[in-house]
Amino acid sequence: MYRVLIIDDEENLVNVMKINFEKKKYQVKTAYNGKSGLKEFSKFKPHCVLTDLKMPDITGIEVLKEVKKIDFDVPVILITAYGSVESAVNAVKVGAYDFISKPFDFEILHKMVKEAIDMYLIVRNEKSYLSSEIERAFPGVVGKNRKMKEIFDIISEISGSAANILLTGQSGTGKDLVARTIHYVSKRKSGPFIVINCAAVPEDLLEAELFGYERGAFTGAMTEKPGLFEVANGGTVFLDEISEMSPKLQAKLLNAVQNREIRRVGGVKSIKIDVRFIASTNKDIEEEVAEKRFREDLYYRLNVIRINLPPLKQRKEDIPLLSSFFMKKFSLKNSKKIKGISPEALSKLMNYEYPGNVRELENIIEKGVIMEKGDYLGDETLQISLTSHSSPDSEESVGENMVKVRCLLPIENGFEHLNFMQEDAEKEIILRALALHPEMSNQEISEFLGTNRRILELRMKKHNISKKDIKG
Numbered sequence: 001m002y003r004v005l006i007i008d009d010e011e012n013l014v015n016v017m018k019i020n021f022e023k024k025k026y027q028v029k030t031a032y033n034g035k036s037g038l039k040e041f042s043k044f045k046p047h048c049v050l051t052d053l054k055m056p057d058i059t060g061i062e063v064l065k066e067v068k069k070i071d072f073d074v075p076v077i078l079i080t081a082y083g084s085v086e087s088a089v090n091a092v093k094v095g096a097y098d099f100i101s102k103p104f105d106f107e108i109l110h111k112m113v114k115e116a117i118d119m120y121l122i123v124r125n126e127k128s129y130l131s132s133e134i135e136r137a138f139p140g141v142v143g144k145n146r147k148m149k150e151i152f153d154i155i156s157e158i159s160g161s162a163a164n165i166l167l168t169g170q171s172g173t174g175k176d177l178v179a180r181t182i183h184y185v186s187k188r189k190s191g192p193f194i195v196i197n198c199a200a201v202p203e204d205l206l207e208a209e210l211f212g213y214e215r216g217a218f219t220g221a222m223t224e225k226p227g228l229f230e231v232a233n234g235g236t237v238f239l240d241e242i243s244e245m246s247p248k249l250q251a252k253l254l255n256a257v258q259n260r261e262i263r264r265v266g267g268v269k270s271i272k273i274d275v276r277f278i279a280s281t282n283k284d285i286e287e288e289v290a291e292k293r294f295r296e297d298l299y300y301r302l303n304v305i306r307i308n309l310p311p312l313k314q315r316k317e318d319i320p321l322l323s324s325f326f327m328k329k330f331s332l333k334n335s336k337k338i339k340g341i342s343p344e345a346l347s348k349l350m351n352y353e354y355p356g357n358v359r360e361l362e363n364i365i366e367k368g369v370i371m372e373k374g375d376y377l378g379d380e381t382l383q384i385s386l387t388s389h390s391s392p393d394s395e396e397s398v399g400e401n402m403v404k405v406r407c408l409l410p411i412e413n414g415f416e417h418l419n420f421m422q423e424d425a426e427k428e429i430i431l432r433a434l435a436l437h438p439e440m441s442n443q444e445i446s447e448f449l450g451t452n453r454r455i456l457e458l459r460m461k462k463h464n465i466s467k468k469d470i471k472g
């Protein structure tokens with residue numbers, strides 16, 4: 001149960017908020033002035049603080065500063081009266097999570113609080129990958145994006161089979177990591193996991209390496225030597241960068257993959273092998289096949305189970321988890337005592353494009369951790385690593401499953417119009433989800449959007465959205 005502390009001198013408003021939050025199963029404590037609020041803070045240890053800006057004794061800004069001294073990470077949301085926007089903006093500059101102007105819709109406030117607490121738990125690593133189902137299944141693989149979860153499901157489902165797997169995805173998306181994970185959660189885990197980088201080894205050498213050779217097979221073959229396919233018996237062979245393999249070896253590999261049988265170089269007898277093949281490529285393999293650079297029959301033999309890893313910019317919701325995971329990893333490795341990632345740094349990380357995918361994010365965090373002198377990984381430290389790359393705000397940086405809300409609001413009284421912006425965003429998100437998944441029921445769409453069916457249907461009604469009008 002999450003704890004929320006509300007500090008405001010308007011007793012009625014405080015009580016209404018308390019009732020509303022309690023309905024949503026929060027534990028709530030209230031205070032009617034700043035000083036008693038701070039006392040309560042130390043005892044209650046809330047996950048989120050809501051404080052009025054103007055109060056009779058001390059201001060919300062002072063409350064904020066004191067709270068930050070006790071726990072830097074805990075989010076503080078300022079409640080402001082209409083017209084005090086300027087001081088609210090200043091409050092955000094000195095570390096408030098956000099602010100909301102009176103009068104406000106409780107649902108909007110609740111959403112803000114929910115997000116703030118989520119972020120807080122991620123930064124503190126409490127709601128970490130360690131506690132999730134996924135992480136328990138696969139140590140070291142992080143992700144909560146829908147496509148990633150589907151991949152995790154596949155990995156579990158195939159643990160008992162020996163079916164071949166083709167891994168595709170851009171460089172740095174985690175193909176290597178997934179290949180290892182598949183092996184280590186499979187029934188073959190006690191057998192060897194052999195990695196063969198098909199691009200790195202010259203053709204003749206690769207042939208001898210993979211298939212082994214008999215004595216006298218070629219000059220220099222003084223003794224017989226089993227190949228890696230034999231060595232891998234009972235385990236998994238990972239053929240990295242398979243599209244780089246020469247046509248001659250592709251033909252030989254086909255026989256091995258098809259019949260689970262190999263013949264050593266210079267040998268006559270066939271040797272049975274019991275291995276699972278996992279092949280990977282960051283090229284468009286279907287195009288390689290169409291262009292006749294890759295054998296079609298081999299492609300079909302390998303492509304029994306297909307796992308395509310999405311680029312990081314299409315799964316931005318994984319960035320906070322991955323960042324916090326890498327932050328911990330490199331803090332440990334470099335004996336640093338970094339406690340968390342600042343919200344500004346996280347926002348900077350969220351807005352970047354990552355042409356190098358997860359590997360690039362990992363490198364950025366590693367450099368940041370090494371350079372950071374404070375307790376928290378700050379945006380300025382990250383700036384150094386990020387500036388060398390291109391335009392974080394460009395159109396492409398918004399992944400296909402992200403909605404960018406362009407806001408054309410008058411600046412004058414701009415804050416009064418913020419609600420409209422939220423409405424617009426809400427409508428856009430629903431429309432996009434429906435267009436993306438025409439096959440899904442309202443129940444499934446609501447789960448996809450992270451809400452429930454009742455709310456989805458109410459919102460669809462409000463925005464006049466009917467499923468009939470949407471083309472997939």
Ligand SMILES: Nc1ncnc2c1ncn2[C@@H]1O[C@H](COP(=O)(O)OP(=O)(O)OP(=O)(O)O)[C@@H](O)[C@H]1O
Binds near residue numbers: 142174175325359362
């Ligand atoms: N989901 C993930 N969770 C945690 N770490 C990840 C994840 N995906 C990738 N990584 C890390 O990112 C780095 C790059 O991943 P990996 O080497 O598996 O990419 P790849 O797709 O094989 O890239 P390439 O095509 O360049 O060989 C590795 O250090 C890996 O551990």
Ligand SMILES: [Mg+2]
Binds near residue numbers: 240
């Ligand atoms: Mg790789």
